[in-house]
Amino acid sequence: xxxxxxxxxxxxxxxxxxxxxxxxxxxxxxxxxxxxxxxxxxxxxxxxxxxxxxxxxxxxxxxxxxxxxxxxxxxxxxxxxxxxxxxxxxxxxxxxxxxxxxxxxxxxxxxxxxxxxxxxxxxxxxxxxxxxxxxxxxxxxxxxxxxxxxxxxxxxxxxxxxxxxxxxxxxxxxxxxxxxxxxxxxxxxxxxxxxxxxxxxxxxxxxxxxxxxxxxxxxxxxxxxxxxxxxxxxxxxxxxxxxxxxxxxxxxxxxxxxxxxxxxxxxxxxxxxxxxxxxxxxxxxxxxxxxxxxxxxxxxxxxxxxxxxxxxxxxxxxxxxxxxxxxxxxxxxxxxxxxxxxxxxxxxxxxxxxxxxxxxxxxxxxxxxxxxxxxxxxxxxxxxxxxx
Amino acid sequence: xxxxxxxxxxxxxxxxxxxxxxxxxxxxxxxxxxxxxxxxxxxxxxxxxxxxxxxxxxxxxxxxxxxxxxxxxxxxxxxxxxxxxxxxxxxxxxxxxxxxxxxxxxxxxxxxxxxxxxxxxxxxxxxxxxxxxxxxxxxxxxxxxxxxxxxxxxxxxxxxxxxxxxxxxxxxxxxxxxxxxxxxxxxxxxxxxxxxxxxxxxxxxxxxxxxxxxxxxxxxxxxxxxxxxxxxxxxxxxxxxxxxxxxxxxxxxxxxxxxxxxxxxxxxxxxxxxxxxxxxxxxxxxxxxxxxxxxxxxxxxxxxxxxxxxxxxxxxxxxxxxxxxxxxxxxxxxxxxxxxxxxxxxxxxxxxxxxxxxxxxxxxxxxxxxxxxxxxxxxxxxxxxxxxxx
Numbered sequence: 001x002x003x004x005x006x007x008x009x010x011x012x013x014x015x016x017x018x019x020x021x022x023x024x025x026x027x028x029x030x031x032x033x034x035x036x037x038x039x040x041x042x043x044x045x046x047x048x049x050x051x052x053x054x055x056x057x058x059x060x061x062x063x064x065x066x067x068x069x070x071x072x073x074x075x076x077x078x079x080x081x082x083x084x085x086x087x088x089x090x091x092x093x094x095x096x097x098x099x100x101x102x103x104x105x106x107x108x109x110x111x112x113x114x115x116x117x118x119x120x121x122x123x124x125x126x127x128x129x130x131x132x133x134x135x136x137x138x139x140x141x142x143x144x145x146x147x148x149x150x151x152x153x154x155x156x157x158x159x160x161x162x163x164x165x166x167x168x169x170x171x172x173x174x175x176x177x178x179x180x181x182x183x184x185x186x187x188x189x190x191x192x193x194x195x196x197x198x199x200x201x202x203x204x205x206x207x208x209x210x211x212x213x214x215x216x217x218x219x220x221x222x223x224x225x226x227x228x229x230x231x232x233x234x235x236x237x238x239x240x241x242x243x244x245x246x247x248x249x250x251x252x253x254x255x256x257x258x259x260x261x262x263x264x265x266x267x268x269x270x271x272x273x274x275x276x277x278x279x280x281x282x283x284x285x286x287x288x289x290x291x292x293x294x295x296x297x298x299x300x301x302x303x304x305x306x307x308x309x310x311x312x313x314x315x316x317x318x319x320x321x322x323x324x325x326x327x328x329x330x331x332x333x334x335x336x337x338x339x340x341x342x343x344x345x346x347x348x349x350x351x352x353x354x355x356x357x358x359x360x361x362x363x364x365x366x367x368x369x370x371x372x373x374x375x376x377x378x379x380x381x382x383x384x385x386x387x388x
Numbered sequence: 389x390x391x392x393x394x395x396x397x398x399x400x401x402x403x404x405x406x407x408x409x410x411x412x413x414x415x416x417x418x419x420x421x422x423x424x425x426x427x428x429x430x431x432x433x434x435x436x437x438x439x440x441x442x443x444x445x446x447x448x449x450x451x452x453x454x455x456x457x458x459x460x461x462x463x464x465x466x467x468x469x470x471x472x473x474x475x476x477x478x479x480x481x482x483x484x485x486x487x488x489x490x491x492x493x494x495x496x497x498x499x500x501x502x503x504x505x506x507x508x509x510x511x512x513x514x515x516x517x518x519x520x521x522x523x524x525x526x527x528x529x530x531x532x533x534x535x536x537x538x539x540x541x542x543x544x545x546x547x548x549x550x551x552x553x554x555x556x557x558x559x560x561x562x563x564x565x566x567x568x569x570x571x572x573x574x575x576x577x578x579x580x581x582x583x584x585x586x587x588x589x590x591x592x593x594x595x596x597x598x599x600x601x602x603x604x605x606x607x608x609x610x611x612x613x614x615x616x617x618x619x620x621x622x623x624x625x626x627x628x629x630x631x632x633x634x635x636x637x638x639x640x641x642x643x644x645x646x647x648x649x650x651x652x653x654x655x656x657x658x659x660x661x662x663x664x665x666x667x668x669x670x671x672x673x674x675x676x677x678x679x680x681x682x683x684x685x686x687x688x689x690x691x692x693x694x695x696x697x698x699x700x701x702x703x704x705x706x707x708x709x710x711x712x713x714x715x716x717x718x719x720x721x722x723x724x725x726x727x728x729x730x731x732x733x734x735x736x737x738x739x740x741x742x743x744x745x746x747x748x749x750x751x752x753x754x755x756x757x758x759x760x761x762x763x764x765x766x767x768x769x770x771x772x773x774x775x776x777x778x
Contacts, residue, residue: 028661061549268658334640
């Protein structure tokens with residue numbers, strides 16, 4: 001058995017050109033497949049990382065994103081007075097009442113308009129989002145017309161660098177700091193003081209309220225109670241789950257499209273493997289006859305030829321996954337149609353995705369190799385030895 | 389030349405299984421290519437139904453900011469404005485759907501006059517105008533959900549919270565098949581009234597104004613005149629033609645479109661790999677034959693023509709097979725073809741450009757995969773080749 005397999009493996013090396021062409025085909029398919037999975041995963045991780053499981057977010061009943069939502073000041077006061085809200089020693093709730101709007105700004109590359117999320121945060125807005133750090137400049141002063149810009153977009157937008165001015169609601173706002181929120185959606189936002197932003201944009205309702213829970217376990221009961229309260233007309237969500245749901249549409253779309261394309265492409269690669277393997281079997285009919293005459297069973301021949309194709313496919317799979325890993329250094333910017341604003345995210349590889357890619361290559365190898373291997377196994381010994 | 393073609397056909401038929409598989413491989417790869425290209429073009433389908441002399445007036449800050457209703461009179465007075473209408477994006481969700489698969493606009497009556505491409509029964513329009521909770525729905529939407537005149541459609545508001553009920557008063561069609569009629573028109577007055585009394589979310593504001601430019605006036609000039617009229621006001625406007633406006637929406641997805649373009653080139657590469665593999669294999673097997681042909685006096689160009697025509701025969705057969713499949717596929721309803729993806733693209737059509745691009749790809753692949761082995765053979769030395777064992 002092992003002799004037969006090593007005989008087949010060596011054949012792959014002898015027929016370098018054909019082997020290389022076939023496994024490149026498989027590698028390309030795996031690359032496309034893994035790349036789309038990585039893209040969907042990168043998007044999911046970015047949005048899921050935006051929220052914390054310790055926090056709850058309140059939105060208007062029925063609203064699917066923060067820009068659609070409006071929560072009145074009266075409702076806000078009621079909610080933040082609840083017992084489940086975590087407090088500082090001076091009894092202030094650890095919360096942020098945010099105002100979120102989307103504004104059209106120009107990209108620095110081609111000066112074409114894109115959409116950026118502007119978020120007004122209140123006093124403890126940074127405290128409930130500990131991942132957010134000011135990396136250069138300083139934080140805005142409460143009550144003043146200043147903004148800080150997320151690290152992922154400050155180079156992509158014109159006038160978003162420290163010392164420049166961004167035009168919002170008819171006036172110029174100085175950029176006085178850059179913040180880094182890691183690989184989260186916040187890094188693609190512009191932040192300012194909520195009260196100043198609301199009066200500038202003539203808003204009288206908050207978009208969302210985020211607060212720290214005293215105890216995570218309180219969430220379900222609190223959600224049930226507040227959503228029933230007719231004065232409030234709000235919905236409660238865990239912050240991480242809410243932001244993750246904000247990428248659902250785009251992630252589903254990328255995955256669906258990627259899978260459909262990969263399946264079509266894989267048919268091409270499987271046919272490529274079939275051609276190569278049929279030819280390999282045909283050329284070696286005589287050798288197969290000799291192997292059979294020497295006492296190798298039909299089953300062993302089948303396994304050996306299947307293994308030959310699987311080995312080739314696996315090599316293609318490894319090549320494809322390796323190429324895909326190099327994509328990790330690429331950052332993608334696109335508009336998330338659920339939030340209507342541009343978001344920046346990277347291709348992310350996980351062990352599971354790498355494994356899926358390799359499995360995919362093996363499936364292609366099996367489908368491409370099984371039929372030719374079957375033909376090899378069925379070779380008639382006497383006739384085969386007589387062939388030239 | 390004719391003889392060479394005959395020889396090429398014979399050569400193709402020598403390994404029937406391999407030739408068949410290669411043709412199939414080419415067909416599948418090209419189908420992938422056509423699929424992706426059609427997909428990209430479906431994105432731009434919305435642009436085709438726009439008009440350059442129709443202007444969209446919106447808040448300069450961004451589309452999520454509304455404009456006061458008081459602008460309506462001012463806009464209609466700007467020179468060059470023939471008609472105007474206004475509307476709000478409603479964004480309701482039907483039943484337990486996750487996203488709405490039809491768009492809803494709360495509009496005023498004159499808005500419909502801006503769209504002569506919509507075919508609306510005058511009686512139904514009259515009925516709609518006299519029922520504040522009435523709705524006009526597009527034919528595609530009616531067909532998809534089985535809605536009839538008189539049905540009540542209940543929507544859950546996302547921007548305007550609460551449950552909303554609308555009665556279907558009429559079903560309209562569009563003159564062009566490109567027009568997506570998964571569309572629902574509601575009364576802006578009704579929305580505004582409930583907004584003012586129950587929700588209080590910027591009542592007396594509209595999402596956008598639509599303007600029809602009078603013939604003889606330049607749309608760009610009229611757009612500029614409107615924007616100047618509201619310069620330095622509390623809500624500055626941004627006016628652009630409907631075409632530019634829709635293109636702006638598409639360009640938001642520029643990254644995805646670029647990625648798809650790259651992938652469509654990848655599939656051509658896969659096609660090239662499969663084809664080159666087949667051609668190299670055939671060449672190796674016939675090495676001795678080519679040597680004999682050479683010694684008989686066939687020149688390099690003859691052998692070149694032979695291999696090239698073999699490659700062309702295979703790849704063009706692939707294209708032929710693809711054409712048959714496409715003809716069948718595009719006669720089926722998109723749901724049968726795309727399943728869930730059909731939701732995103734209601735009006736999928738095959739364009740001559742896509743077919744032409746696929747044809748060119750077939751030619752290029754044949755040229756490269758035929759030239760590579762041909763180059764090998766022109767270099768071959770007869771004496772050595774005759775000794776070669778495949």
